[in-house]
Amino acid sequence: MSTSAQTSLRSRSRLVAAAAAVVLTAGTLAALAPTASASAASYPSWSEVQQAKKSTSAQQAKVSEIKSLISSLQSEAAAKQKAAQAAGEAYQAAQTKYDAAALAQHKLQAQADDAAKTATQSEEQAGQLAAQLGRASANDVTTDILTHPSNSGDLLYELGAMSKLSEQADGIYSQATQDRGTAQAQADKADSAKDALGDLADAAQSTMQEAQGAADAAQTAVDAQNDNETRLEAQLTALTTKQHGVESAYKRGVAAEKARQERIAAAAARAAAKAAATSQGGTGGGTANSAGWVRPSGGxxxxxxxxxxxxxxxxxxxxxxxxxxxxxxxxxxxxxxxxxxxxxxxxxxxxxxxxxxxxxxxxxxxxxxxxxxxxxxxxxxxxxxxxxxxxxxxxxxxxxxxxxxxxxxxxxxxxxxxxxxxxxx
CATH class of the missing domain: 2.70.70.10 (Glucose Permease (Domain IIA))
Structure with missing residues (x-):
């Protein structure tokens, strides 16, 4: 929601004070004229207020009606803002949980990929040893013993070397098998984590949509409050005091407040432009590059x-x-x-x-x-x-x-x- 609860409360305090004193100036009014959404059937008109002053009972009834309307506006706005805050927090929690799980899954997948590479290297090494053993098989050694009996010492050494080579091969085969098992286990973990991401993604998307609905409802309630509360306070003052010219003072105040808000908006725009022009660390916006992207802000x-x-x-x-x-x-x-x-x-x-x-x-x-x-x-x-x-x-x-x-x-x-x-x- 684009207006916080704190801002609304401060604004409402200024409204009440302004209406009570009928000091409808640019410095104290914090709401503009009613919009088209303010229905005449829902809110009393100035002519109805003047008519009610002709009868004590009608005046009292109109006072009660206006007080009830003001209370309802305030209560609904506060309740909708509170609901929007809660929905926003739920969305944030779901998104944060999804982001953390996605990062963890990415790391698991990277570990699984590394483990798979290690297993492949181990299997290749085992295959190379198998080929070496095949080239220097025991049959070749036996042939050498029969055909060159005088070189028996060298041949015994060769037999011992082959035995060591065979032991080494067994170890590498065993390591390759272990590495492949580790790789599969890591891959299973990564796949399991990836499967869980779907539910987390759905939860994040669902809570974001709920938060948007709550934000829209809260903004509607705040707009209704801003559109009507100051006018209702002025009407209440007109009913409960003998002051004259309340309606015209209210309308002058609305016009002055509108002008004040326009001046504030213009000043904020100038300040933003100055901040953008003087910010360090890179500027934002501008024309998109060939890929269609821009920096989102300066600083x-x-x-x-x-x-x-x-x-x-x-x-x-x-x-x-x-x-x-x-x-x-x-x-x-x-x-x-x-x-x-x-x-x-x-x-x-x-x-x-x-x-x-x-x-x-x-x-x-x-x-x-x-x-x-x-x-x-x-x-x-x-x-x-x-x-x-x-x-x-x-x-x-x-x-x-x-x-x-x-x-x-x-x-x-x-x-x-x-x-x-x-x-x-």
Whole structure:
């Protein structure tokens, strides 16, 4: 979800204070005018509020109705945000488990391949000895004894050498058999681990879809709250005080807040552009190379792929990507053409975007700033297109991009992956 619970709570506090004092200025309003989704049948209009003031009983009923609506908006938004956070954490846990298992399986397969090579070498050596023994067989020695009896000492030495050679051959044959057994055992382990990956992959995909649904529901609830709560607070003030001009003050405040938000967005865009221009360690975005790829952000790499002590949790865990740290609010770009498969709360990943780049390849972009996801699930994007802004949400200790490259859903080291496609991260 692109707006965190903490941000929403701070915003709501400003709304309540503004409505209670009817100080509807650009500095205190934190919601814009109602959208088309706010139904007149669900929320009272200003004319209904004015009509209710003509009767004490009607006024009291309308006050109760508005208070109930405000409470429902707040409760639903909080509950949906909590559900989105839980779903994001479940997705993160499933993805992390899959990534770790895939890495372990890859190592097992490498060990099995090495063991198979060793077994093949042992078998070849045993075969060479067999050929040598065949060339210097006991029959040849017997013939030499009968035809050259005066060289019996040399021939006895030859017999002893052949005996040693035979013993050595037995040992090499035994080692070759053992090596082949070891190779088969390693291969069986690798195959078993590979079979288990299917279920883990399904679990990761399923929980990601559930997290997306929860994120969408939470965003809808937050939007409804932002669209309606300030207006309801102003209407409540109009019903419970003798102040005049509440509606017009509210509308002026909405317009001022809209202008303020536009100024903030423009300032953030300028800051992001400046951060992108001055970042060290490489720039991101731009025109895709001949392979169709771009660097996903500027900044130096601050942490690589592999097991490490997580600076946030302080436990050893797989860091399934690389961290790039240009500056807070700096742009994040799509590394390759693709379709957005996830845009929401990713638990420890923070606000996250995942792209399906085709051919079994996907890329993930984590720790996006609150409100910084610029795409939606199902949207097609092109390489170099800005999809988000750098932040420090989730398990993060500072502004950076956590960038992952995945093959068939499992994370692989982005450095060699991107290098093979002409991009240095």
């Amino acid at each position: 130096f790499q601050t942490s690589g792929y592999g097991y490490r002590v997580d600076p946030y949790t302080h436990y050893t865990a797989l860091h399934a990507g690389v961290d790039l740290a240009p500056a807070c609010y700096a742009p994040i770009y799509a590394a390759h053409d693709g379709t957005v498969t996830f845009a929401g709360n990713g638990g420890g990943y923070g606000n996250e975007v995942v792209l399906d780049n085709g051919g079994g390849i996907s890329t993930a972009y984590g720790h996006v700033v609150d409100g910084g996801i610029l795409v939606t699930s199902g949207q097609h994007v092109t390489a170099g297109q800005q999809i988000a802004k750098i932040g420090s949400t989730g398990w993060s200790t500072g502004c950076h991009l956590h960038f992952e490259t995945r093959i068939n859903g499992a994370a692989v080291d982005p450095v060699p992956f991107m290098a093979a496609r002409g991009i240095s991260v």
